[in-house]
Amino acid sequence: MNKGDALLKFIVLADLHIVAEGSLSHGLDTTDRLNKAIDFVNTNHADADFVIVAGDLADRGDLPAYQRFEKAITRLELPVHLTLGNHDDRTNFLSHFGPDLAAETGNVDHVIDLKGQRIIVLDSSDRSVGGSGLLETSQLAWLQARLDEARDVPVIIVLHHNITRLHTQNDFIILKDNAEFAGIVGSHPDIRQVISGHVHMTTAGTYKGIPFCTLAGCHYSIDPTLESRSGPRPSPVARREGPGELAVVLSDGEATVVHMEKFIDRHLVIAQELFP
Ligand SMILES: [Fe+2]
Known part of the structure; x- marks a missing residue:
């Protein structure tokens, strides 16, 4: 694979939380929100x-x-790649969509090679760890192999769970084997981004030198109460019905940019005549 200068553009949606026909999720019509996205x-x-x-x-x-x-x-008029989160059920998912959507790891992992870049999609769902995420030993080995064979090109990783604490109420349900993940990912010379959903919040930062961001996604969004250093975890979490947010990733040989775009906005648009 040769490192290319062509602009790669892809969209990340997360946290659809679709429910059966006739049902709502916490009062929200999540299928209507997906249709808007x-x-x-x-x-x-x-x-x-x-x-x-x-x-x-x-x-x-x-x-x-x-x-x-x-x-x-x-x-959706574009090719779609799916992976799972803590609310999903891999057995039900694969029984509906077919076993071919699972990689050799048995999980819904993917590699996409396009325009001289590699995108690795990881399935961090694991029902044994509650709302947290976990990459199995076989997945970590698979990840290492996929990174080793792409050392000359930029790599972007997408997975459901955030890879580090965000100093908010939901820090107890992050990717549990994040240190092992970072050890492997850190071995690649050009990791551009690790993009996650899960937290229903927009954040960006680094974890052990690895750049990451989270998108608020399609479901409710959370107004976090940032943790105090000593106090107990505040509750309940304040949730808003919007905005609905997706990520637009633009990436070439030199740089990767992630735009968080609102497809449902809780603010009014300011009239054009106020910008003469
Ligand atoms: Fe989640």
Whole structure:
């Protein structure tokens, strides 16, 4: 694979939390919100190379939700790559979409090589760790191999769970083997971004030198109470019905930029005549 100068463009959606027909998720019509995201992408980003849906496709991992999700996502006019989050059920997902969506790891992992760049999509769902995420030993070995064979090109990683604490209420459900993940990822000379959903918040930072960001996604968004150094975890978490947010990734041989775009906005647009 040769490092290219062509501009790679892809979209990340996350946290759809689709429920069965006739149901709402915490009062929200999550399928309607997904449809708004799809319309936004089809209208504004038809030139993107593909879309990644980074987990929590279904709110309770049930088959009717996956059926409803599949029906909705077919309206997207771009290739789609899926992976799972803590709300998903891998057995139900693979029984509906077929075993071919699993990599040799048995998880819904993918490698996409395009325009001289490699995108690695990791399935961090693991029902044994509750809402947290976990990459199995086989997945970590697979990740190392995929990075080793792409040492000469930029790599972007997408997975559901955030890879470090964000100093918010939800720090107890992050990627549990984040130190092992960072040890492997840190061996690659050109990691551009690790992009996650899960937290329903927009953040950016670094973890052990690895740049990461999180997108607020399609479901409710969280107004975090940043942790105090001594006090107990504050609760309850304040949740807003918007905005709905997706990530637009633009990446070439030199730089990778992530734009967080709102496809549902809780603010009014300021009239054009106020900007003479
Ligand atoms: Fe999640």
